[in-house]
Amino acid sequence: MRARTPGKQTVTSLIRAATAAPSLHNAQPWRFRYLSESGVVQVRAALDHALPHSDPHGRALHMGCGAALLNLRVAAAHAGLAADTTLLPDRYDPRLLATVTLRSGADGEDGPGAGLGELYEEINRRRTSRLPFCDERVPxxxxxxxxxxxxxxxxxxxxxxxxxxxxxxxxxxxxxxxxxxxxxxxxxxxxxxxxxxxxxxxxxxxxxxxxxxxxxxxxxxxxxxxxxxxxxxxxxxxxxxxxxxxxxxxxxxxxxxxxxxxxxxxxxxxxxxxxxxxxxxxxxxxxxxxxYGPPVPATPRRPVSQVLHID
Missing domain, CATH: 3.40.109.10 (NADH Oxidase)
Structure with a gap:
């Protein structure tokens, strides 16, 4: 019997968390494809959201997608799912930056996902601030x-x-x-x-x-x-x-x-x-x-419907 894979509602929730990640100029240079038969999420580069002048080598694009990937892993851990991740899995498809195979059961205490689920509530609280901070030293x-x-x-x-x-x-x-x-x-x-x-x-x-x-x-x-x-x-x-x-x-x-x-x-x-x-x-x-600084508002995000395709 084929193992049951996460459904559309679960995956949509995971991707919504992923898209809260920071990116250079808030360009949000990512797309996601979910292969429902295998439970695999593809993290793909959105080249129409690339910044060829500010990011000529694609470093920031890869980092932004990496940040989104981390959020995806955090959300998966919070949902009780393990996320087996492979970076750049296809040398002939450079837009495919990572694959994440979702399965039931969290990583062990020493696994790569250990402790990630505890950070879930911070995904929507995290902000990038350009306001002044106080002079109190970080301990x-x-x-x-x-x-x-x-x-x-x-x-x-x-x-x-x-x-x-x-x-x-x-x-x-x-x-x-x-x-x-x-x-x-x-x-x-x-x-x-x-x-x-x-x-x-x-x-x-x-x-x-x-x-x-x-x-x-x-x-x-x-x-x-x-x-x-x-x-x-x-x-x-x-x-x-x-x-x-x-x-x-x-x-x-x-x-x-x-x-x-x-x-x-x-x-x-x-x-x-x-x-x-x-x-x-x-x-x-x-x-x-x-x-330590004052709170700042969140920056706008693209709807999940614009960045997620489910097969």
Whole structure:
């Protein structure tokens, strides 16, 4: 007798959770296909939601889909389902980024899905914030738990030293100024985001000739974390996306606000200097700003009907 696979209602709920993931400019570059006979969910790249200027190598697209994949796994664990995941399963189909076979029964305490179900309530609470955070330091035990969350997904989370933090802030400021001066990247930012650009990742104003704005009061010493992997392949980008979302969900559970920046790693002459030479991290994929800040509203999401096809 063929094992019973999850029905349409269950899968729709899982995909709704998946689509709450963050993505560069909220482009939401994912599609899902559910093969109901086998219980397999395909996570696919939506190239019509790609950002060729802001994300020329597809790193952010893979990371966004990886974050959605993590949410899918969290929702599956919450529903009492195991999610057997394979990354880039078909070398001849580069749009197929992952397959997830859903089956009854959660992973054991030491399995890859251990503890994921506990993060389910944070999926719809997680936000990306560009508002000021207070200067209260994130405690060391919380930092350790965030590091562990990244490591569970095959990535690293590194809190840079004070001197390197200043270097990273300058690099991000430089990269965001370049983005606004680049017609292609600026057009993508305007197309995919509702908020007009005015301040960078840490609240500092971009150059006046690019955007007329005034500074606001942000924290004196932003608390940054660098998330990366040992290597820099498409599989690493997907793993980094999963690790990023696991860190963000846990940060939300810990009462933290978070902001993200990946612009500096997309400029080849800036990318290598983002990495902290005191760290063993091979490639930084995203910079996080962490702290305690006010609540912010959710960003719009595409209806599940637009991103899910069921066979």
């Amino acid at each position: 060391d035990p919380v930092r350790a738990r965030l590091r562990d969350a990244a490591e569970r997904e095959g990535a690293q989370l590194h809190f840079p030293s004070t001197w390197h933090t200043e270097t990273v802030l300058d690099l991000i400021h430089d990269a965001e100024g370049r983005d606004l001066a680049d017609p292609g990247r600026s057009a993508e930012l305007s197309e995919w985001t509702e908020t007009p650009p005015g301040h960078d990742f840490t609240g500092r104003p971009v150059p006046a000739e690019l955007h007329d704005t005034s500074a606001v009061e942000y924290e004196e010493a932003p608390q940054l974390a660098l998330l990366g992997t040992a290597e820099d392949r498409p599989t690493d980008w997907i793993r980094a996306g999963q690790a990023l979302e696991r860190v963000l969900l846990l940060a939300t559970r810990e009462g933290l606000s978070t902001a993200l920046s990946s612009e500096a790693v997309e400029w080849s002459d800036l990318r290598w200097t983002v990495r902290d030479p005191l760290s063993s991290m091979g490639q930084v994929h995203v910079v996080l700003r962490l702290g």
